[in-house]
Amino acid sequence: MAADGDGGARDPGTGLSASLETAWGLRERPSKGPKPGLSLDRIVDAGIAVAATEGIGAVSMGRVAKALGVSTMSLYRYVSSRDELYVLMQDAATGAPPAMPADVTGWRARMEWWARAQREVFRSNLWIVRIPVTGPPATPRQLEWMEQGLAALDDSGLEEGWKISVLMLVGGFVRNEVMLMADLEEGMRAGGREPDEVMRQYARTVDALTSTAPERFPSLRRLLDAGVLDVADAEDTEFEFGLARVLDGVAVLVKGAGGGGA
Secondary structure, eight states: OOOOOTTTTEEEOOOOHHHHHTTTSSSOSSSSSSSOOOHHHOOOOOHHHHHHOGGGGGGGHHHHHHHTTTTTHHTTTTOOOOHHHHHHHHHHHHOOOOOOOTTTOOHHHHHHHHHHHHHHHHHOOOOGGHHHHHSOOOOOHHHHHHHHHHHHHHTTOOOHHHHHHHHHEEEHHHHHHHHHHHHHHHHHHHHOOHHHHHHHHHHHHHHHEEEEEEEEHHHHHHHTTTTTTOOOOOOTHHHHHHHHHHHHHHHHHHHHOOOOOO
């Protein structure tokens, strides 16, 4: 068995660390830890609790050990690094994808459903989108979501490589939209203002900055005159608009491949 760079043992057959193989059920969980009752599941749950209340930046091996009342070194029997713990936390919090309803048919409707389901998971666990993406999906839940996304494209006529590209495109859009909305909402909460109030103030600011030289900002002036910036959009407006435009592009690809209709 080879050792990876962060000290975790990796099986030469799967390339996964010991804790990830344990998550897959490919090896037995340690039966005796340095503290009675300590387990990989408890460590992951403690990490999730810290992330949910203090943010992902607060999660460290030391902080999780403190929450469990054990030494930091005792955690390394189960998980080799903080980054590996992040992966396990994300897998546990994401969970298996919900079953797609039988009446959702056609590649486009299924991809819309898949994207919205992911968005719900991310919005319920905002700390997940703060975890840097360091590699392709390899955990049980990640591959279950990937399987569902690929299956959604079964009637698209796309070649397999394009299907993966579509999943990356749609998944990346969902992740980015959730992160952006979370940042905006956090800023509003910090300022103690409602979305409509924030937008009205923003409109006044842009108006003041552009009114003295309207010839420099003709497009912005038209936007202000139309009143677009005066009221905040409904919660899902930007997500649904963006998702529709992304899938419009995919539809062009599907049509070129001679696949099924949306």
